[in-house]
Each structure stands twice: as structure tokens, then as C-alpha cells.
Amino acid sequence: MFNPDGILYGxxxxxxxxxxxxxxxxxxxxxxxxxDRPVSSLRVSPLQRxxxxxxxxxxAFDLEPIVDDxxxxxxxxxxxxxxxxxxxxxxxxxxxxxxxxxxxxxxxTSIEKRMLAAVHDAFDSVESGDVVLVSHQLPIWVTHLSVxxxxxxxxxRKRRCALSSVTTFERVSEAAPAPQPRPxxxxxxxxxxxxxxxRLVEVGYAEPAGSLIATATxxxxx
Numbered sequence: 547m548f549n550p551d552g553i554l555y556g557x558x559x560x561x562x563x564x565x566x567x568x569x570x571x572x573x574x575x576x577x578x579x580x581x582d583r584p585v586s587s588l589r590v591s592p593l594q595r596x597x598x599x600x601x602x603x604x605x606a607f608d609l610e611p612i613v614d615d616x617x618x619x620x621x622x623x624x625x626x627x628x629x630x631x632x633x634x635x636x637x638x639x640x641x642x643x644x645x646x647x648x649x650x651x652x653x654x655t656s657i658e659k660r661m662l663a664a665v666h667d668a669f670d671s672v673e674s675g676d677v678v679l680v681s682h683q684l685p686i687w688v689t690h691l692s693v694x695x696x697x698x699x700x701x702x703r704k705r706r707c708a709l710s711s712v713t714t715f716e717r718v719s720e721a722a723p724a725p726q727p728r729p730x731x732x733x734x735x736x737x738x739x740x741x742x743x744x745r746l747v748e749v750g751y752a753e754p755a756g757s758l759i760a761t762a763t764x765x766x767x768x
Contacts, residue, residue, distance in 0.1 A: 555595070556625030557618065563598045570710040570755035575602035577712060577754035578678065586675030589614045589668055591682060599710065600680040607678075616664040617681040620652035646699040654698035657688045665689065665746060669717050683707045689715075693746045706751065708759055714750035719743070 555561045563571060578585065588609040590600040600611050623641045624632050632638050641650040648654070661681075668677040687705045690713060691698055707713065722740035727733045753759070 554622060554624050554627060554629055555619075556622045557593065558626055560594065562594045566758060566761060567595070567709075568598070568602075570758050571599040572602045573755040573758065574599070574710040574712060575606045577752060578603060579606045584675035585609065585678055586672040587612065587668065587677040588680070589617065589664070589677065590680045591615075591618045593619060593682075596680050596682065600678075603678055603680070611680075614664050614679070616660040617679055617685055619682040620657050620684055622651035624650060648699075654688055654691075657685055658692045658698070661685050661689045662692065662746070665715065666717070666744070669744075686713055689713075689746075690748060693748050708753050708756070710753075710755040712750070712752045712754065713748065714752075715746050716749050718745055718747055720745055 585603075585607040588600060588604055588607065588611045590596050590611045590613055592613045592615055597611065597613075603609070604611050624638070633642070643649050664679065668679060671677065683705060684702075687700075687707045688698060690707070691700070693715065719742040721736060721738075722743050724736040725734055
């Protein structure tokens with residue numbers, strides 16, 4: 547994005563990609579095309595910058611993007627502000643009182659719930675082939691933390707989720723676990739007739755636009 551003032555755009559409308567952003571989006575599309583894998587569907591956040599990021603992917607695979615509201619940027623009290631200046635204003639300090647939630651916006655557990663639902667629905671929406679979801683840095687990072695079994699509170703500066711990066715998940719089927727025994731009872735064996743459990747596994751991360759990131763003014767995934 548073109549963001550010389552360092553504004554946190556959040557869900558604000560009307561903010562698209564800069565010329566550099568379009569080059570980075572094209573790099574991501576070229577990376578996906580070079581993998582020589584069938585891409586059957588493309589889902590995007592409703593925000594302008596995300597739809598513009600998805601455009602070269604749609605062209606590369608001849609797909610019509612499907613807007614999915616569940617993969618949108620989280621709500622944030624600091625939307626529309628310069629974070630460094632906003633943090634110095636005492637009026638904003640109450641919103642920093644509980645970072646583990648976080649207190650300044652949508653709860654991590656809420657982001658996790660909607661992102662996992664969107665990812666599983668994406669898998670279920672096609673008979674074969676890959677589905678590309680074009681989202682934003684925090685939703686992607688929360689999905690990574692959830693799949694990896696890691697805690698949600700983190701330092702935003704240390705997210706491994708760069709502009710136009712590609713995080714890849716697969717869905718694996720596993721046998722249902724044995725039921726947990728009650729205190730004093732012997733463990734029961736797993737039921738072989740129980741339906742399998744579907745689990746997400748992260749299998750890759752790439753930064754196709756890595757050579758361009760140094761000159762970018764933003765750090766988010768889109």
C-alpha cells in the first residue's frame with residue numbers, strides 16, 4: 547500500500563495498493579503460477595487493497611474472486627491513526643490495558659474462529675485443487691499460531707508474515723482420538739468406526755516479493 551504517513555488503515559475504505567504494491571502482488575501471483583499446481587478457487591477479503599492484491603492471481607488462473615467477509619482485517623481502536631503518535635496520547639491508554647485479548651480490538655479467539663471456519667469452508671468448496679485466500683497480516687498470523695498450537699499474545703514486530711507473502715496450509719485426516727477416561731477408569735481404546743478428524747497443518751511459507759520489501763512503507767501481508 548501507499549502509506550507515507552504510517553497510518554493504520556484497518557477496515558477503512560478507499561485505500562488501494564501503490565505502484566510498488568502492485569508489483570509485489572504480481573510477484574506473489576507469479577510464485578503461485580510457478581508452482582504448477584491447480585488452483586480451483588480464489589477468495590478475498592472485501593477491502594480494496596486485498597482485492598487489488600488478488601487481481602493478478604485471478605488473471606493468472608482465470609478465476610473470479612469470491613469475497614469472504616470472514617477473512618477481513620480485525621477491528622482496531624487505532625484505525626486511521628499513526629500508532630507512534632496515538633500511543634503517546636493518554637486518551638488511548640485504556641485501550642492498551644490488556645494486550646493478551648487484545649484490549650484495543652477484536653479478540654484473538656474471535657479472529658481464530660472466523661479464519662478457521664473460512665479455511666475449512668474453502669477446502670470443502672472444491673472437489674480438487676488448491677484454494678487461494680487473500681487476507682491480512684494479523685488474521686494470517688493468528689491462523690498460523692492456532693495451527694501451530696502456540697499462544698496468541700505476541701509482539702507484532704516479530705510476525706513472520708511479510709507483504710505479499712504466501713503461507714500454505716494442508717488439511718489432513720486423522721483417526722479420532724480415544725475418549726478421555728473418567729477418574730479411576732481404565733483408558734478405553736479408540737473407536738475404529740468413529741469418523742476421522744480433519745486437522746490443518748502448515749506446510750510452507752514464502753516471500754515472493756522479498757526483494758521489494760526493503761522499499762515498502764508497510765509491513766502487512768497485503
